[in-house]
Amino acid sequence: MWINYLKVGFRNLLKHKSYTLINLIGLTVGVAVTILLFFYVQFHLSFDSFHPENESLYRVLRVQNGDQGEFRFPSLPLALQPVIEENMADQVDYTNFIPNNFLVKRANGDGFNQAVTVVSADFFEMFGFQMKKGVYPKNAAERGGIVLSEMAASRFFGEEDPIGKELQIRLTEELINYTVVGVIENTPANSSLEYEILMHDSNLEILYPEQMRTHWYMSFGDGFAKFKGGMTPVEFENQTKDFIKRTFQDPQEAANYGFGLQPMSDIHLNPEIPTGIATVVNPRILWILAGIAVLIILIACINFTTMAIGNSASRAKEVGVRKTMGAGSGQLFGQFMAESVILTTCSMGFGLLLSYLLLPIFNTLMQTRLEIDFHAEQIAIFLATGLFIAMLAGAYPSIFLASFRPVQVLKSNLSLKFGKQNLRMSMLAFQFFISMLLITCTLVMVRQMKTVEEFDLGAAKTDIIQVMVPPPAAQGLQDQIQKSFDYAQPFKNELRKLPEVTNVAMATAMYGDNSWFSVGFRQPGADSGMDFHLNIVDEDFVDFFEIEVKEGRNFSGATPTDLSNAFLMNESMKEMLGWEDVFGKSLVSERGFGENRAIGVMKDFHYESLFQPVEPAILVMKPDNFFQGMGNLTMEDQMIAKVYIKVKAEDKQAFINKIQGIWKELYGTDPFDYSFIEDQIAQEYVQANSLSTLVTMASIVALIIAGMGLFAMASLAISSRMKEIGIRRVMGATTGEISLLFNKQFIRITLIGVAVSIPASYYLMNLWLEDFAVKTSIGVGVFGISLVVGVLFSVAIVSFEIIKATWLNPTKLLRSE
Amino acid sequence: MIQLKNLDKYIESRFQRVFLLKGINLNIKEGEFITLMGPSGAGKSTLLNILGLLDEDYAGDYFFGDRSIRSMKDKERSNLHKSEFGYIFQAYHLIDELTVYENIETPLLYRNVSSSERKSIIANLLDRFNMVAKKDLFPAQLSGGQQQLVGIARAIAGRPRVLLADEPTGNLHSAQAKEIMEIFKELHTEGTTIIQATHARENADFGTRLINLVDGRIESDEAIAN
Structure with a gap:
């Protein structure tokens, strides 16, 4: 019996080639887009899930209570680790995870500016990262041993076995020899933690002086804890809190200081906490993407449904005959579902193929490393999508067809009125709603990204090259900063002599x-x-x-004291301090900043992305006096001088080669690491930009699928009214009049779709714009454009169909009835 | 075998009831070959549909054997429908997407006949109607007469006791029509009860009983002597 069903199913699909093609294309594209989006969402939801006993893994956060509430930072003081080891060793495994960049080289090879992560021995036990070869350093005595990721191993040693080989790393003044003792797997794509070279944390003694390692307000990197033996988060927080109370002299201070925990699985998806070492995705974006996927697949399913119903006249007789032959409604339902399953299966196959082809484009677009490798979750998503489509698309037409009564459908020469016209029309309106929604969002997003791009930051950003100074050999943070400035000075001097260079400056960041x-x-x-x-x-x-310096003056080389104690503040800083007259005033801290005096106020400029408002900031030439009296200090990056070069050269690459030559002369094999400021700024908006591109793509896909649906609906509507067209033609109606007759109906649907999409897209886009400190306004124009696009689109399709119909000889139309 | 008692069929319209059949009392014995005649709109097709259990929306009683159709459960009615009735239509109503062979096979599939049995039944039918060579053709490739032969083959494949034919020769020219009627006669002599609706008086001569319907009433009911 099933063979019979399938035969009829296939033959029907072949017979109505254009409908089958429209359905197949729509579903295939829908499936491909959906698969990619769902897999992408699943990929992000799966972050850090591969660690064994994941539920007992936490990132430790520093909690700071202040007037503005509680702040939680992932950066931790180094002083925490000994406390945990002394007090909770049998209940907590703990590791530092401190990312650094050091100059790393083989004895007689080139140097690389290389990521080196400092971890504790527990690191290798707590997480799911697999050792591939060798061992890892277990205690301070073994601190000369390092572990390389497979990637780092092949970078330095190629095909050679790295175990036992030496690498030189410049932690401080000179290169220190380390021996590779182990090789560990590369970090999986869905890992928050990323590493290349791992070093035992007893090396911190070399890196930072005692006073920094025991300081409670200096934070360096992340720390992770794994609980065992019944330890709970609350217990952990209480125990550390007790310790702080015992240690800190000032009870007020102790009350404001503490530690908290963030579950490992929360790290990738919690945008509330500053990112620290991990990349974070806003779960809202994931939901938006999943939503888009569902909308696209809905449009494709609606196409299937409307076409199946619209086309039901051609199947009515078969239903009647089969029922007379003794088929029950259930059997017929099964038969039509089987057909929908055939089509779904085909489009799932093609869709998968298409998503394979699109994957590289998608990965570039979304800056991700998604793979289609069919692990259990992907298979489950794939099958669920297929089942969802088959059910959603096939169920209604199947019920509809199976419910035909033979007496009605078998009467010869009866022109069937297939009711449910309203239902089909509302589904069409729904498709338009989705398409128009996506188009409006596209317009707003594209406009916003343009606003961001063209926004006047209040500071120069074009034609600027940034050169990273390699981490110098130094003792402590201040020394490191000073030494990096000194190191780069000769380079700056040489650059000044070049005709293409209009200006050179140095700073730790911009x-x-x-x-x-x-x-x-x-x-x-x-x-x-x-x-x-x-x-x-x-x-x-x-x-x-x-x-722009609005009050006072800029730093001046002519005033020697500027170097040691002057500072410039921005307007926000002035506002926060509430100072009227700034010049010569000093910033005073409870703990006593060193000598300092304000020399001027700068107009606010955006040094962070436009997601952030401008925050209070000051510029100094030497930080020492401020480091003395601050309450706490947080840094995300290594604070080392960078050289900024403003260049007027047509051929940027030639210029880069030129300054690279100068660099080589001055610094030999030290790595030359440059980038364009504009690229760096663009980097801040990669997520926003890729979302905007993705929505653009989705709206195009949605419009195409909905367009095909409209095309089919129009041709069905017209073919069922061929006789009417013929009669009207005979009565003398022009093509234009007939076209108007049909267009009126479809334009109404379009308008309804557009009308409903306006508030929805307005709401969604306001939600999206909330993230930006600088935002475009959602003008009436945007809705106007999507309205015009929608109407033109439907008029074009409908008119095309009508002109086709009116070209036929009216007598032919009438005879065919 | 079949008994209709005071059967009415009407449509409620806004102001009045329009009767399609009114006060039909009919007794059909096994083995009869009945012809329903009457002008268009007299109710021939309506009566056939009711007899064939395709239309259950009527007033009055319908007994098949000694059981009332109305008292049957859906399942029983559907089994009765499957096992006892075969249908032949004026417009043949073959499934366009199926070959001759597959069309004849369809009712057997719904009767859960085994595959080997299906093969032998269909082979016999094809043989009987001289259509062996055409078994893999689609309906559109056949002449009207041939399509109706397939229609008959399909109707009798399940060995029904009652064959219902609504204008079986309406779309055929006279030579083909005669051929079809000869087959009916043959089936009748084999014992099948046949009820046909027709416009053509000459077709009635193949049967045993002629019922004239006018405006939903039985106007005359006479036996035909062959």
């Missing part, structure tokens, strides 16, 4: 979220602390970035 120091302090007698961002610059910085 653009990027959290790229500046974050300094907290409390004014004497104040109830709450203040936070500001700090950047260390040279005297050319302000001019270089064309920052």
Whole structure:
């Protein structure tokens, strides 16, 4: 019996080739888009899930209570680890995870600016990363051993066996020899933690002086805890809290300081906590993407349903005959479902193929490393999608067809009126609603991204090259900063001599979220602390970035004290401090900043992405006096001087080669690491941009699928009214009049779709724009454009069909009835 | 075998009831060959549909054997429908997407006949109607007469006791019509009860009983002597 069903199914699909093709294309594209989006969402939801006993893994957070509430940072002081080891060793496994960049080289090879992560021995036990070869350093005595990821191993040693070989790493003044003792797997694509070279944390003694390692307000990297023996998060927080109470002298201070926990599975999906070492995805974006996937598949399913119903006249007789032959409704339902399953299966196959082809494009677009490798979740998603489509698309037409009564459908010469016209029309309106929604969103997003791109940051950003200074050999943070400036000075001097260079400046940072120091302090007698961002610059910085000094003056090489104690603040800083007259005033902290005096106020400029408002900031030439009295200090990156070069050269690549030559002369094999500021800024908007591109693609796909649906609906509507067209033609109606007759009906549907989409897209886009500190307005124009697009689109399709129909000789139309 | 008692069929329209059949009392014995005649709209097809259990929307009683159709459960009625009735239509109503062979096979599939049995039944039928060579053709490739032969083959494949034919020769020219009627006669002599609706008086001569319907009533009911 099933063979019979399938035969009829296939023959029917072949007979109505254009409908089958429209359905197949629509579903295939829908499936491909859906698979990619669902897999992408699943990929992000699966982050860090591969660690065994994942539920007992946590990232430790520093909790700071202030006036503005509780802040949670992933960066931890190094002082925490010994406390845990002494007090909770049998209940908690703990590891540091401190990312660094060091110059790494083989004895007589080139140097690389290489990521080196400092971890504890527990690291290798707590997580699911597999050792491939060798062992890992277990204690301070073995701190000369390092573990390489497979990728790092092949970078330094190629095909050779790296075990027992040496690498030189410049932690401080000179290169230190390390021996490779183990090789560990590369970090999986869905891991928050990424590493290349792993080093035992007893090396921190070499890296930072005692006073920094025991300081509770200096944070360096992340820390992870794994609980055992009945330890609970609450217990952990209480125990550390108790310790803080015992250790800190000031009870107020102790009350404001603590540690919290973030479940491992939360790290990738919680945008509330500053990112730290891990990339974070806003779950809202995942839901948006999943939503888009569902909408696209809905449109494709609706196409299937409307066409199946519209086409039901051609199947009515068969239903009647089969029922007379003794078929029950259930059997007929099964038969029509089987046909929908055939079509679904085909489109699932093609869709999978298409998604394979689209995967590289998708990965570039979304800056991701998604793979279609059919692990259990992907298979489950794939099958569920297929089942969903088959059910959604096939169920209604199957019920509809199976419910025909033979007496009615078998009467000869009876022109069947297939009711449910309203249902089909509302489904069409729904398709238009989705398409128009996506189009409106596209327009708003594209406009917003253009606004962001063209926004005047208040500081220069074009034609600027940034050169990273390699981490110098140094003792401590201040020394490192100073040495990096000194190191780069000769390079700066040489660059000044080049005709293409219009200006050169140095600073520890310029653009990027959290790229500046974050300094907290409390004014004497104040109830709450203040936070500001700090950047260390040279005297050319302000001019270089064309920052406007509104009050007072810029740093001056002619005033020697500027170097040691002067600072510039931005308008937001002035506002936070509430100062009237700025010049010569000093910033005072409870703990006592060193000598300092304000020399001017800069107009606010955006140094972070436009997702952030401009925050209070100051510029200094030497940070030492501020480091003395601050409450706490947070840094995301290594704070090392960067050289900024403004260039007027047509051929940028030739210029780069030129300065690379100068670099080689000065610094030999030290790595030359440059980038364009504009690329860096663009990097901040990659997620927003790729979402916008994706929505654009989705709206095009939606429009195409909905267009095919409209095309089919129009041709069905017209073919069922061929006789009417013929009669009207005979009565003298023109093509235009007939076209108007049909268009009126479809334009009404389009308008309904557009009308409903306006509030929906307005709401969604406001939600999206909320993230930006700088936003475009959602004007009437946007809705106007999508309205015009929608109407033109449907008029074009419907008119095309009608013109086709009216070209036929009216007598032919009438005879065919 | 079949007994209709005071059967009415009507449509409620806004102001009045329009009767399609009114006060039909009919007794059909096994083995009869009945011809329903009457002008268009007299109710011939309506009566056939009711007899064939395709239309259950009527007033009055319908007994098949000694059981009332109305008292049967859906399942029983559907089994009765499957096992006892075969249908032949004026417009043949073959399934266009199926070959001759597959069309004849369809009712057997719904009767859960085994595969080997199906083969032998269909082979016999094809042989009987001289259609062996055409078994893999689609309906559109056949002449009207040939299509109706397939229609008959399909109707009798399940060995029904009652064959219902609605204008079986309406779309055929006279030579083909005669051929079809000869087959009916043959089936009748084999014992099948046949009820046909027709416009053509000459077709009635192949049967044993002629019922004239006018405006939904039985106007005359006479035996035909062959």
